[in-house]
Amino acid sequence: MSRNLRKIYTVSELTSEIKSLLEESFPFVWISGEISNLSTPVSGHYYFTLKDENAHIRAVMFRGQNRKLKFMLEDGLSIIGLGRINLYAPRGTYQIIFEYIEPKGIGALQLAFEKLKIRLSEEGLFDDKYKTPLPFLPNKICVITSPTGAVIHDIIDIINRRFYNISIEIIPVKVQGDGAIPEIVSAFDIVNKLAESDGSAEVVILARGGGSIEDLAAFNSEEVARAVFASKIPVVSAIGHETDYTISDFVADLRAPTPSAAAELVVPLKNELKNRCDEMFKNLIARIYNNIERLNSILKEMNTRLVDPRKNIQDFRLRIDDYINRLLKSIYNVINRWRDQLMWMTKSLYATSPYKHIDNLSVTLKRLNYNLLSYIDIYIQNRRSITIVLASRLNDLSPVAILDRGYSITRTIPDAVVVRDPKIVNLGQDLEVMLSKGSLICRVEGKS
Amino acid sequence: MAKISFEKSLKQLEEIVQEIESGNLPLEKAMKKFEEGVKLSKYCSEKLDETEKKISVLLHDNNGDITEEPFMPENEAKND
Amino acid sequence: MAKISFEKSLKQLEEIVQEIESGNLPLEKAMKKFEEGVKLSKYCSEKLDETEKKISVLLHDNNGDITEEPFMPENEAKND
Amino acid sequence: MAKISFEKSLKQLEEIVQEIESGNLPLEKAMKKFEEGVKLSKYCSEKLDETEKKISVLLHDNNGDITEEPFMPENEAKND
Amino acid sequence: MAKISFEKSLKQLEEIVQEIESGNLPLEKAMKKFEEGVKLSKYCSEKLDETEKKISVLLHDNNGDITEEPFMPENEAKND
Amino acid sequence: MAKISFEKSLKQLEEIVQEIESGNLPLEKAMKKFEEGVKLSKYCSEKLDETEKKISVLLHDNNGDITEEPFMPENEAKND
């Protein structure tokens, strides 16, 4: 065998092909069998094995579908179900995923219901994308239902209770029996026709009380389903009891379990709204004031932190004062230092004053003075003593000295010629006779 | 604003409240939002009391004409 | 200064506060900054007062007797 | 001298103080420096007075919040 | 003599003192030097007084605050 | 004689003293020399007085605040 001819699958590839084959061949199958090994994990999905005498098949019903069950699954129960074949690649197992299960032995009506449901579902009438959200607060509510009976009263009561001033428009229809389907369809026509006009209803409640599957037949009709689907105004279905499901329920924009519930779903509690509004308004005010408060406190903080430079100024002032003090101290230091030096110098100068000089010179001068006087005195004394000696010697030689011994000297007058010889004198001539103690004037009387 | 639904208004109002609450808006913007919020709040309040209660029954004849009658307890009797 | 938003003013004020707090500014500059800061603070304060007053007015106008005056908040605002 | 910044003046003053304190200056120079120092000190003082006055005016004019509490009581005492 | 700096005068004074101390001067010259010395000493003293007065005036003129309290009591005592 | 320096005068005086001391001079000459010596001595003495007085004045004028009291009573006495 050529290698080229050999097709080799990976496990995934093979599994993937088998999965396609299986799932495309059996998109939906009706299958009957007996439940065994039923388990319900926390997830809420049902896992079980469906078996007959010869074969087993794994089966799952997911939680979403479980709610539609009108009975409890249990081991040993024979069922008929609608499901898809699914291959779970990671484990290589296949199983059937049930969309719908009913006990085996259900009637033809139910079968027709299921068939229609599948058809419409496949057509997309149940698709979420077609479901219109309900108005939050409708101006007017249209109720399509029987004008008699508890349903309408319940609805009105509840609406009144919840939101007194909402208008209600009732389109009375037959809800079972002949003519019910056309009336309901026509009611939708009317509502939608009026939809363009002012004050029209903004939501429709299609309601009916509980009943058998036969009683609910109109709501399982294709006509009504299509009327509901066609309605531009959102439709809330409230048909039968909580466990009753009709085709209309699937098509409706919202299914309410009961008519009362429908009223509750459609109409909000006015008080609640009012409270919410008030609350919101209060919050609004509180928040804006909070904002302002917050900003105010930030601003206040900023204000306290915005430090006045005056504190700095204080510091600066102290510094300047210090500088001035130091300036003064130092300049006075400079001055005092110089003054000290000057004083010292001046003291030195005074110490060297010429007073000392003067004193010295004074002494010298005094000495010289003394000497001058002493020497002149000595000089004069000297001269005087010489003079005195000479005078004394002269005195000793005085010719008059002999007179003391009694001699006398006779002299002529006035020639003062000493008379030694009488011949030189004449008689009568006057002569002077010198004596020791004076002299005599004598006249010559005679000669010898 | 008149065309805005109550729900939208309420939602807007809620958003505004949250926005303001977040504290991330500048004052001027917050103030503007607040103003808007006040209007919305007023609008919502008014909206709640706007409509007048009326319960009517719509009837249609074979010609397709629609008539409106007040809903009365007798209607029940009539339809029976 | 009138054109500056509150937040910007507050931010500027904060920056100024930090600058002054850093303590590195010369006297003249610090003084200038302080002056600026005081003005900004005043501006912010006024802005807040203004806003509060505005809120007061808004609440008084809108929230008092709501039903008395016809509701057209947009229009009223527009006519202001 | 009016163009010199306060800090520069203060710095100069400090330098002068240190120069004179160093004791190495001749009398005339020391005296000249001293004179300069006194002028600088005066200049600085005036600058501070001016600034303080400016602050006073600013606070008085602009911001009730800031001046609410008596600011720097020491300063006020000084100014008396 | 007014143009001679204090320091120069003091130096001259010192020189004169040394010259006189050397003792070799005739009376007249010594006297002359002494006279000069006295004048220099006086000049220096006046210069210092002048400087002190100048400081006083400077302080008085420029800084009222400082002169309020008796400044440098030692110096005042000296001037008495 | 006024032009002769003190030292010269003193020297002359000394010479005169020596001349007189030598005793070789005639009386008139000695007398004349003596007279001269007296004058020189007087001159020197006056010179010293003068110098002393001058110092006194100098010291009085320059040193301290002596000038308040009447100036140099010795001089005034001389001038009478």
Added chain:
Amino acid sequence: MAKISFEKSLKQLEEIVQEIESGNLPLEKAMKKFEEGVKLSKYCSEKLDETEKKISVLLHDNNGDITEEPFMPENEAKND
């Protein structure tokens, strides 16, 4: 005789004394010489007195300081 100097007079006096002492002179001559000698001696004496007086006057006139102390007590005694 006034023109003759003290020294010449003293010399003449001495010569006269010697002439007379020689004893060779006749009486008249001796007497004459003696007379002359007496005159000379007197002249010299007077001259000395005169000089002393002159000194006294000089000292008195010129030099207070010198005469302060009693001048030459020996001389004063002589002059008495």
